[in-house]
Amino acid sequence: MPFISNTDKERKEMLEAIGVSRFEDLLVNIPEKLRLNGLLKLDEPLSELEVTRRINCIAAKNRHTEAMNSFMGAGVYDHFIPAAVDHIIIRPEFLTAYTPYQAEVSQGTLQFIYEFQTLICELTGMEIANAGMYDGATAAAEALLMASRATRKEKVILAGTLHPRFYDVIRSYTEDIGLELVIAPVKDGVTDIDGMAKLIDTDTAGVLVQTPNYFGCLEDMHKIDEIVHAQKKALLIAAVDPISLNVLNSPAEYNADIVIGEGQALGNKMNYGGPLFGFFASSIKLQRSMPGRIVGGTLDVDGKRGYALTLQTREQHIRREKATSNICSNQSLACLAATVYMCLMGRKGLREIAEQSTIKAHFLAEKIGKLNGFEIAYSKPFFKEFTVKTPIPASEIIEKLIAKDIIAGVDLAETGMENGLLIAVTEKKTKAQMDELVKALEEVNNG
Amino acid sequence: MPFISNTDKERKEMLEAIGVSRFEDLLVNIPEKLRLNGLLKLDEPLSELEVTRRINCIAAKNRHTEAMNSFMGAGVYDHFIPAAVDHIIIRPEFLTAYTPYQAEVSQGTLQFIYEFQTLICELTGMEIANAGMYDGATAAAEALLMASRATRKEKVILAGTLHPRFYDVIRSYTEDIGLELVIAPVKDGVTDIDGMAKLIDTDTAGVLVQTPNYFGCLEDMHKIDEIVHAQKKALLIAAVDPISLNVLNSPAEYNADIVIGEGQALGNKMNYGGPLFGFFASSIKLQRSMPGRIVGGTLDVDGKRGYALTLQTREQHIRREKATSNICSNQSLACLAATVYMCLMGRKGLREIAEQSTIKAHFLAEKIGKLNGFEIAYSKPFFKEFTVKTPIPASEIIEKLIAKDIIAGVDLAETGMENGLLIAVTEKKTKAQMDELVKALEEVNNG
Amino acid sequence: MAKTIFEKHSQGRFGYTLPKLDVEGDLNLCIPAKFQRKGELPLPEVSELDVMRHFIELSHLNHFIEKGFYPLGSCTMKYNPKINETLSRNPGFMDVHPMQPQCTVQGALELLYELQNDLSEISGMADVTLQPVAGAQGEFTGLKVIHAYHKFNGNHHKRKIILPDSAHGTNPASCTLAGFEVIELKSNEKGKVDIEELKAVISDDVAGFMLTNPNTLGLFENQVEKIAELIHSVDGLMYMDGANLNALLGIVQPGKIGFDVMHFNLHKTFSTPHGGGGPGSGPVGVREDLVKFLPVPMVRKQPDGTFYLDCSHSETSIGKVHSHYGNFSQNVRAWIYIKMLGAEGLREVSRNAIINANYIMRKLDKYFHVQYDEHCMHEFVADGSWQKKLYDDPDKQIKTLDIAKRLLDKGFHAPTVYFPLIIHEAMMIEPTETESKETLDTFINAMIEIASEAKENPELLKGAPFSTPVRRLDDVRAVKMLDVKFQDYLKQQEEE
Amino acid sequence: MAKTIFEKHSQGRFGYTLPKLDVEGDLNLCIPAKFQRKGELPLPEVSELDVMRHFIELSHLNHFIEKGFYPLGSCTMKYNPKINETLSRNPGFMDVHPMQPQCTVQGALELLYELQNDLSEISGMADVTLQPVAGAQGEFTGLKVIHAYHKFNGNHHKRKIILPDSAHGTNPASCTLAGFEVIELKSNEKGKVDIEELKAVISDDVAGFMLTNPNTLGLFENQVEKIAELIHSVDGLMYMDGANLNALLGIVQPGKIGFDVMHFNLHKTFSTPHGGGGPGSGPVGVREDLVKFLPVPMVRKQPDGTFYLDCSHSETSIGKVHSHYGNFSQNVRAWIYIKMLGAEGLREVSRNAIINANYIMRKLDKYFHVQYDEHCMHEFVADGSWQKKLYDDPDKQIKTLDIAKRLLDKGFHAPTVYFPLIIHEAMMIEPTETESKETLDTFINAMIEIASEAKENPELLKGAPFSTPVRRLDDVRAVKMLDVKFQDYLKQQEEE
Ligand SMILES: Cc1ncc(COP(=O)(O)O)c(C=O)c1O
Numbered sequence A, B: 001m002p003f004i005s006n007t008d009k010e011r012k013e014m015l016e017a018i019g020v021s022r023f024e025d026l027l028v029n030i031p032e033k034l035r036l037n038g039l040l041k042l043d044e045p046l047s048e049l050e051v052t053r054r055i056n057c058i059a060a061k062n063r064h065t066e067a068m069n070s071f072m073g074a075g076v077y078d079h080f081i082p083a084a085v086d087h088i089i090i091r092p093e094f095l096t097a098y099t100p101y102q103a104e105v106s107q108g109t110l111q112f113i114y115e116f117q118t119l120i121c122e123l124t125g126m127e128i129a130n131a132g133m134y135d136g137a138t139a140a141a142e143a144l145l146m147a148s149r150a151t152r153k154e155k156v157i158l159a160g161t162l163h164p165r166f167y168d169v170i171r172s173y174t175e176d177i178g179l180e181l182v183i184a185p186v187k188d189g190v191t192d193i194d195g196m197a198k199l200i201d202t203d204t205a206g207v208l209v210q211t212p213n214y215f216g217c218l219e220d221m222h223k224i225d226e227i228v229h230a231q232k233k234a235l236l237i238a239a240v241d242p243i244s245l246n247v248l249n250s251p252a253e254y255n256a257d258i259v260i261g262e263g264q265a266l267g268n269k270m271n272y273g274g275p276l277f278g279f280f281a282s283s284i285k286l287q288r289s290m291p292g293r294i295v296g297g298t299l300d301v302d303g304k305r306g307y308a309l310t311l312q313t314r315e316q317h318i319r320r321e322k323a324t325s326n327i328c329s330n331q332s333l334a335c336l337a338a339t340v341y342m343c344l345m346g347r348k349g350l351r352e353i354a355e356q357s358t359i360k361a362h363f364l365a366e367k368i369g370k371l372n373g374f375e376i377a378y379s380k381p382f383f384k385e386f387t388v389k390t391p392i393p394a395s396e397i398i399e400k401l402i403a404k405d406i407i408a409g410v411d412l413a414e415t416g417m418e419n420g421l422l423i424a425v426t427e428k429k430t431k432a433q434m435d436e437l438v439k440a441l442e443e444v445n446n447g
Numbered sequence C, D: 001m002a003k004t005i006f007e008k009h010s011q012g013r014f015g016y017t018l019p020k021l022d023v024e025g026d027l028n029l030c031i032p033a034k035f036q037r038k039g040e041l042p043l044p045e046v047s048e049l050d051v052m053r054h055f056i057e058l059s060h061l062n063h064f065i066e067k068g069f070y071p072l073g074s075c076t077m078k079y080n081p082k083i084n085e086t087l088s089r090n091p092g093f094m095d096v097h098p099m100q101p102q103c104t105v106q107g108a109l110e111l112l113y114e115l116q117n118d119l120s121e122i123s124g125m126a127d128v129t130l131q132p133v134a135g136a137q138g139e140f141t142g143l144k145v146i147h148a149y150h151k152f153n154g155n156h157h158k159r160k161i162i163l164p165d166s167a168h169g170t171n172p173a174s175c176t177l178a179g180f181e182v183i184e185l186k187s188n189e190k191g192k193v194d195i196e197e198l199k200a201v202i203s204d205d206v207a208g209f210m211l212t213n214p215n216t217l218g219l220f221e222n223q224v225e226k227i228a229e230l231i232h233s234v235d236g237l238m239y240m241d242g243a244n245l246n247a248l249l250g251i252v253q254p255g256k257i258g259f260d261v262m263h264f265n266l267h268k269t270f271s272t273p274h275g276g277g278g279p280g281s282g283p284v285g286v287r288e289d290l291v292k293f294l295p296v297p298m299v300r301k302q303p304d305g306t307f308y309l310d311c312s313h314s315e316t317s318i319g320k321v322h323s324h325y326g327n328f329s330q331n332v333r334a335w336i337y338i339k340m341l342g343a344e345g346l347r348e349v350s351r352n353a354i355i356n357a358n359y360i361m362r363k364l365d366k367y368f369h370v371q372y373d374e375h376c377m378h379e380f381v382a383d384g385s386w387q388k389k390l391y392d393d394p395d396k397q398i399k400t401l402d403i404a405k406r407l408l409d410k411g412f413h414a415p416t417v418y419f420p421l422i423i424h425e426a427m428m429i430e431p432t433e434t435e436s437k438e439t440l441d442t443f444i445n446a447m448i449e450i451a452s453e454a455k456e457n458p459e460l461l462k463g464a465p466f467s468t469p470v471r472r473l474d475d476v477r478a479v480k481m482l483d484v485k486f487q488d489y490l491k492q493q494e495e496e
């Protein structure tokens, strides 16, 4: 059998050493009738060559963004990733290690997590970050739970412009433990701030606002800061696109208490939506309420600097049912990719990516806005993504353009906008690709 | 500029430290008029993303064997390669090291070469092997030079069934230094042994015979052994397919003095013909005449086992114009791939590959032999490759089948057989693929 | 220790290239000033060479499976085949957006569909969701399903989950997150569920029972039928934590022996790499009548052979636990692994895992105390109690931690220590089937050596490790002088 | 040391899977018994895990560019961009057979065509063959071209090549292989060609002159025009060993300053990895009238834009030096490198390489003797003569080798030592442009430290290295007790 090391001879020697005559003797504790009779019903085993061919054949049934002109975003983005990233994360030294419980032989993992935390703090302007969550959506859910824990209040307010998948996950994470979710009203593609203000009261644990929001629009976080922090205890939770933070306000500028987001755009491939990872940062005073793993610097017995897991008394393996979260395995390798990516791009590279994405998105928006029958849905400032009002249902447009190897964007029908198309532009899009989209949209309307 | 580390500031500091005010001052020794005025005429630089797109576009203009049904061989073969091989050779630890001149920090490279040498000795039955040559053809040329050196004779005899590319390279390696090349006659796809016997005389340094030969036929090496070694000094040089040695005679069985061959089939991709590598082994008494690098085991000052380059007095960096060869850089990483490959496949795996290739080739030959108009050219035993007499020129067949995504084989026109098609079968070929070829050949003849 | 990347920063250096902007535009015209970040981001500026050197240097500080034996109990540190890494990087997988129209992702859906089916067969469950990305999230998902089941039946009062005191920490934590109250059951003297204790706590408000089987002692819970009977008698559901499934492949189908819900850890049993802590994958299987509660979407096949994302059960579904379909890329790896092994191969996996564990146990039980006298499954728990008794002086007293650290010096990763909590000084040893007898023998010898060092040279244990990149770290300092980012370090340096 | 893979063998273990044979057949019916190998091949049987652990363990014993500074003179150990490794693995390159019909390999031909052109432009030559796979083979090819030129002109007597005594060993060795006699010229006191000496040996049977420029001392040969004039006056050809081209990119085009033939080392100047000794790539460029002698085939472009392999000059061509088109995969990497840098980038490469070398030289010339007082190009030669003079006792005497070994202890690779031969105790130091000032400074400090250790603590040098996987090895034993395969080792063990 592949991947099993011992030979028949060795197996025999071992059974002898154990003192049994056949393998089955080791199963005495499994009542006979509980055992499977015969074999599992699975396909005949494939050799490496056969499985390679099968996989290549399956993968060929997917159409991927290197072979299509895609404008999909909505939280998962096709940004440029330097080749060097994969050369690091494929190293078995990182790939095949476990969670760094034995710190002395896990300094590689521990130090990169420490660097990851630092980078996330730099991006967000926060004081403490953890080693990552499952994805942006669960990070949002955990942030609300944390707000509730920290404030001992049970009402949380969500912007109505939140990513619907975030909302879904938040709902399943909160509904059975009595957290009250209140959705704030939306006006012209952004949060209706007055409407939101009315919802915030002394019972409010936190307010979660995503910016850029699901429709691509920037929320007025300064104003939201005012209305949230007008309530002494209420916490402001910002959900952000990490790439945007290179041009948009640092969440510290609008006094966010907790900052979370989907981290995939930082050096991770889209991979049909997984692995993603959530980043999670907050002000230092909330440290004891944080979910997830945290690495800290310390000294060894010889006074040498080293890293170790810290603040572990928050975690499930110590606190069990009283832990701040149940998270154990997280998305560590995706965070490593993000760390390597941020180091390679550096401050100038990340800035350039954010700038190019912005400028290209605005270039495209302007062109589409001029097309007959199309309209930019909202007059609000946006970053790299924007909503278009389409003359026919967005789903039809998307379908038609696929035949031309274009994926026009994300259909906003589930938000109630049947004719809403969400278009994302990254620095990878060329003028030619954008022109192609514009031309195809024009043709859709004409024919 | 990419890949250049220093910043303007650092450059300035360094120029100051050097004591010049501008870079140009460092060029005082280059007469002005020798310097290039202006810039080289090269394309505008491409960023990583752009170069990636350009390469993908170029590569897409090649049709590769994973997308075609190819029966090409003639020395370069599409055998199965376990994924693990590339995971080793891509490691920068191996990839970005130089020739292991500083043994103390090159034990990784040195030990794998020692293991490579051992494996080559095991495959060939020889007593000593070097760290590899540029390719099979140059290894053949160097073997003849070595035979001449060792015997102090200047006539070498080549089987007429030798790979034409081997012959080409041998010619350019030998023609200017007075080695006499004599081609032995061919009969029914193999060496005419009586004819060859007549050519061997007291001036003969060596006789080079390839088996399986270019036409796929097995040479009768036992008989050739007899006629070569009937001349006391003459050396028998065997050129072999390393995969074949798992089922065919070990060259030691027919008393080869030197064994060389193209090593690509051992774990290296075809890569449009490069990197290839030549393996090179001989009896121990010829050690001082060997070309190329050799690694030996030894002890360090603490008595610990280690490896180092040995018998270096043969090499160019010591002996200069009197060296056994001019080779310096070789094809080390390709030899590492071969080493990893042989270890993964092990004795059973390599044997199975050789057996499957043989049986499949014979299956296909039988089917093609039965087709109207087609004929197996020679009645000699063969391994995984055989020559077919085609009803129309092979080049036409090949061209026609390309339209069906089949590459029928190698055209033998340059050997004088316009209607000769050389077909190779590896263990990767499925029955379905072979049936497809047979069907396509049948159609060619019918229409 | 290695410098941080921040200490390698040099202003103006860079490690990337980007195409020139090919359209005109001005950031300030796009984004009003008040939305723009004040000041430059303080990220490091380094070259690609700097980055490669840095992370390669870090990588060399880790222990990892391909370096040496990693007998970390409960974690199934088996070899992660290289073919998984190669094939999962196909652009047809990597460069696919999760919201692409379904006609453009038929390959992905086909693969997920087959994996759902294969895991269902392996577990004996009716269906499997691939959405949870880790074991703990699988638990949460499974518990939510239990919750949904009871709500669906109008049994809103069922809010208690019973679990043994040997359970992994995520089990009670997941219960809390799913809105359940935990009843912890003391294990009996055999390390198993104490049926009498169980009977004592069973009541109508019990929603279910969570059991790891084999349990965290590596012992098969042979009373599982009895337990299931009791739990089912109050309409509770049986949850199996499948972290230890590596013992049961092709031997026991949990869905056939009384379990109603279970999660898998693909990053344990099905060879997907642990990645230094993740990403993993924690699918959940359920019995027939619970399928309607599974997260949306499920992957289904049309009569015409095409695949689709099915949300038709969204009314009853617990909703979503992940933005998309879970860790797709890990699921690809698990699919490959299952396809390469097949039914016989998977059974051999468990057989060999069990033989390997029993072999080590038998060889070590004269040197280290092993509480339960019973063949283990794929892992076993020894403990350091004999060694602890050697010295009375608390400064000298040898703890399991010392044994663990000493193993690091000998080139092995330590077993899981101090878990399960019910064994004092526990060392949970799981060799996995991918290790050879030769490797096990070197480990056994090292353990025996340590047992004798404990007697003759206890300082070697108390001081260990000596040969690792750093030695024992001050955990208290790590909390007291909190330094969780480079700025904290700089500040502390200044203050010192 | 690491065990060999042979010591990990266990009969019956395996590390591969293969499809089942899907046709019927019997080996014995295919291949007559007398052609079949007697007995089983003694290859090792190990698992994939064994193999990965083994080679990873070996890999950790190497110094390599991405570990640390590698100032190995003449070898241009610059950073090898990762993008090269990623893109050269495209199946459209890897899985292409060299004899495929040309209509199926248009991409490969396009790339080679562009690389021929780009290298021609960079070198100022008329055309370039990409067939030679290493520098030495480039030399051989170039010398064959020279040979062919003279034969073509009926000058069969031209069989002497002049080269300076500072030349690399491959130069004279290649001359011999190409059928030339070598005249070695003593360098003058400036390390350059001694024009008077040259005049003295020039005669009608001189076929050419081989010069490395910058020479192996890192100095630009400023008399190159004069030398070319002299050589051309007897119809000799000027060959440039382009190993040191990293100093000249965009600064000097060798073809424009008197050279007629030259080779490139793509594995030096153009960033293709050295791979522990290869594969490299050693293209050769020639002036217009020599193009007809280049190996067959060349890649040419049809008016319709398609590319083809051109053998139309096969009558005049020297023939072939490689079975196919050289190291295609390395040529892909070099193409990528050139395309990413462009004209300005390449010029910056050389500028920075030169600055880096001069910086180290200036910082070290107070501590180590540097023979020639002139700005160097991309590398320079210091020597250990000052250190050698410190102690008279031959046992204590410090040699360059000691300095080199001590550097290993400090985490650096050693410079090239004892080459060029004309400098006693030579240390040839080449930093390359990819290293930062910070790295250079740490190296400089280490060298200065060693200079003072030489005075104060010479045992640290004589005994070095101390911290490497092995310490100094017994080279004499390696020759005397020849052990070039595992069987030799076993035999020696038995005998001992
Ligand atoms: C028994 C058991 N249950 C659950 C888990 C949690 O799994 P994960 O880390 O994938 O969340 C673990 C992980 O170690 C475990 O050992």
Ligand SMILES: Cc1ncc(COP(=O)(O)O)c(C=O)c1O
Binding pocket: B327, B328, B329, D074, D075, D134, D135, D136, D137, D168, D170, D171, D212, D216, D241, D243, D244, D265, D280, D282
């Ligand atoms: C000056 C010089 N010439 C020629 C060569 C030979 O190049 P290669 O090793 O590629 O054959 C070298 C290699 O070190 C060299 O330094």
